[in-house]
Amino acid sequence: MIELENVAYSYSGGALFSDISLRLAPGSFHFLTGPSGAGKTTFLKLCYGALLPTAGQVTIFDKDLAALTRDDIAILRRRMGVVHQDCQFLDHLTLSENLALPLIASDRAAEDAQQDLEDLMAWVDLTHRADALPPELSGGERQRAALARGVIMSPDVIIADEPTGNVDWEMSQRLLRLLVELNKMGKTVLVATHDLSLIRAAKSQVQARVLRIASNRVQLAGADL
Amino acid sequence: MSLLWRTDGQAGRVVPPSGFTAHLLVFAAAAMAFLAVFALALSLASGRLAARWGDELAQSATIRIVAPLEQRDAQTEAALRILQTTAGVAFARALDTEEQQALLAPWFGPELDIENLPVPQLIEVIEEDTGFDAAGLRLRLAAEVPGAVLDDHTQWRAPLVEAADRLRLLGGISIVLLAVTMAAVVTLAANAALAANAQVIKVLRLVGATDQFIAQAFVRRFTGRALAGALGGTLLGMVAVLLLPPASDAGGFLTGLGFQGLEWALPLLIPLLAAVVAFGATGWSAKRVLGELA
Ligand SMILES: Nc1ncnc2c1ncn2[C@@H]1O[C@H](COP(=O)(O)OP(=O)(O)OP(=O)(O)O)[C@@H](O)[C@H]1O
Ligand SMILES: [Mg+2]
Numbered sequence: 001m002i003e004l005e006n007v008a009y010s011y012s013g014g015a016l017f018s019d020i021s022l023r024l025a026p027g028s029f030h031f032l033t034g035p036s037g038a039g040k041t042t043f044l045k046l047c048y049g050a051l052l053p054t055a056g057q058v059t060i061f062d063k064d065l066a067a068l069t070r071d072d073i074a075i076l077r078r079r080m081g082v083v084h085q086d087c088q089f090l091d092h093l094t095l096s097e098n099l100a101l102p103l104i105a106s107d108r109a110a111e112d113a114q115q116d117l118e119d120l121m122a123w124v125d126l127t128h129r130a131d132a133l134p135p136e137l138s139g140g141e142r143q144r145a146a147l148a149r150g151v152i153m154s155p156d157v158i159i160a161d162e163p164t165g166n167v168d169w170e171m172s173q174r175l176l177r178l179l180v181e182l183n184k185m186g187k188t189v190l191v192a193t194h195d196l197s198l199i200r201a202a203k204s205q206v207q208a209r210v211l212r213i214a215s216n217r218v219q220l221a222g223a224d225l
Numbered sequence: 226m227s228l229l230w231r232t233d234g235q236a237g238r239v240v241p242p243s244g245f246t247a248h249l250l251v252f253a254a255a256a257m258a259f260l261a262v263f264a265l266a267l268s269l270a271s272g273r274l275a276a277r278w279g280d281e282l283a284q285s286a287t288i289r290i291v292a293p294l295e296q297r298d299a300q301t302e303a304a305l306r307i308l309q310t311t312a313g314v315a316f317a318r319a320l321d322t323e324e325q326q327a328l329l330a331p332w333f334g335p336e337l338d339i340e341n342l343p344v345p346q347l348i349e350v351i352e353e354d355t356g357f358d359a360a361g362l363r364l365r366l367a368a369e370v371p372g373a374v375l376d377d378h379t380q381w382r383a384p385l386v387e388a389a390d391r392l393r394l395l396g397g398i399s400i401v402l403l404a405v406t407m408a409a410v411v412t413l414a415a416n417a418a419l420a421a422n423a424q425v426i427k428v429l430r431l432v433g434a435t436d437q438f439i440a441q442a443f444v445r446r447f448t449g450r451a452l453a454g455a456l457g458g459t460l461l462g463m464v465a466v467l468l469l470p471p472a473s474d475a476g477g478f479l480t481g482l483g484f485q486g487l488e489w490a491l492p493l494l495i496p497l498l499a500a501v502v503a504f505g506a507t508g509w510s511a512k513r514v515l516g517e518l519a
Contacts (some may be wrong), residue, residue, distance in 0.1 A: 105344035
């Protein structure tokens, strides 16, 4: 599904990653942990093609990212649900319009998508906020909305960056259940989080593996969490 | 809860409305369309004028025979003979006494005894569509009919027609300049909007929008504004032309400015032209900026 081969990445400062080789198998569930500033967000961006590696090769859906045009990557993204740490909404559109953006951008804003959208809004408990503008939402509401937008296209891969950072325990369990549910439907899931209790809760529901960023590497963590 | 936009015409909404700039663009489009209506009216009116002056005067010429009384008839005969063998002359005849008298009556009264006065004999010449070689005819007349003076109207007609043609050209140039200015204004506005909306473009890319989708969203916005503005400006311009004083002989050229009959449909092409120009200019800007924002 997503494969990294000898990938290195550095911002203008120093090297953030070097020599990472990793494969996210279809249908797998991975967590990504590491201290703040370790590079979780950066790693995810490499995985969904927002950044190109400074060395090595990233392959998504069997396609070498470096060989793709901007539009090719945009079209690949329709098969990937990405939930950003900072949510990324269009502030002049209502919440429901924002959730529908992936459908609109891919010309799939049809009648039958309407029901999916309503179901999803109910699932993340935002039906009553459908006509609110993003700046009027709380941090937690924004995160729930971002997750809903990430999965609306029923993508093959879901990549979420701290999807539960701002919500209470109960809501985080609910969001986790949505991710687990999607994983059981065969979707590949990659979630960056520093919330170890979330990982523990997930492990009781699904076979999740944990990747940890340490000293420029991304490695599978042991079972001891 | 209105969730989805069913008609893709509304996809332009992904671009935030930018109140002030939007109004400026609409205003600029309206102003230029208004001016274009007048440029068009000028162009059409001068075209009409040139055609009329050309047509009315090109088909006839006059020859005056200025000679002593006893030679007048002989020279007139000679001139008519020459005219009969001149290519491009359809018809030529000497005006008879009554006709000449009628022409002079306003000045000298009807009692004038024209037969015995050294009044020039007039010969009316009707040309064929191809016209005749005036210089050549003049040479032949000079050789055989010393008293003949050919007046083919070209001397004073040509500069008028030329002036009218020049005016028509200026009207055309004005329309082209207005279109180019429109393109420049739209390009500036589109560039500013694209740069100001880098974040919007980023979000759209994150949700899987292609460059074409993003460009279209901007193109729709700007084409719509240009079309709306130009339509308003054109209608105002047409009303203004309509309110000009009606054409009259006394006013001559000035009061002839306007549209006649089917010509009224032509200004309606101006909003279309504005929309096409805006479409092209925005598409081109979007392509460039999206490439740079890679
Ligand atoms: N665009 C950028 N240019 C330069 N440096 C950057 C950029 N983005 C991130 N960094 C740096 O790279 C490092 C990793 O950033 P990243 O956002 O990937 O960390 P993170 O693990 O997601 O942190 P957090 O848990 O706080 O979200 C940080 O030191 C950050 O300052
Ligand atoms: Mg981060």
